[in-house]
Amino acid sequence: MKQRVGEPNTRYTTVSIPITLYDRIKNLIQGTGFTSVxxxxxxxxxxxxxxxxxxxxxxxxxxxxxxxxxxxLKNLGYI
Structure with missing residues (x-):
């Protein structure tokens, strides 16, 4: 697992998805607040x-x- 710079307590791993799905998501998120798939x-x-x-x-x-x-949850203001 790798760790990203600036995120000291978060570790990451790689998950594979079909390229066609990746491309669909990439097109879907254009113009949204998401900066990456x-x-x-x-x-x-x-x-x-x-x-x-x-x-x-x-x-x-x-x-x-x-x-x-x-x-x-209501008392804590979450609902």
Whole structure:
């Protein structure tokens, strides 16, 4: 794994995607705030992983626990 300059605690690895998908993403992000395909892919993967983790957690907690978590998030200003 390699480490990028300016990001002392973050390590990276390489993931391969088909060139056709890379090209589609490159065209898609033109004119957006994304400066690279990697930046966009990281953004999308973080969102997908967070959603999957939330779904997994939701299926293993009781309704009462879920209500408590939602209330805590509201009190913290996240919801």
């Amino acid at each position: 990697s930046q966009f892919v990281i953004y999308v993967l973080r969102d997908v992983v967070a959603n999957m983790e939330q779904e997994k957690m939701s299926s293993t907690i009781s309704e009462e626990e879920k209500k408590e978590i939602i209330e805590r």
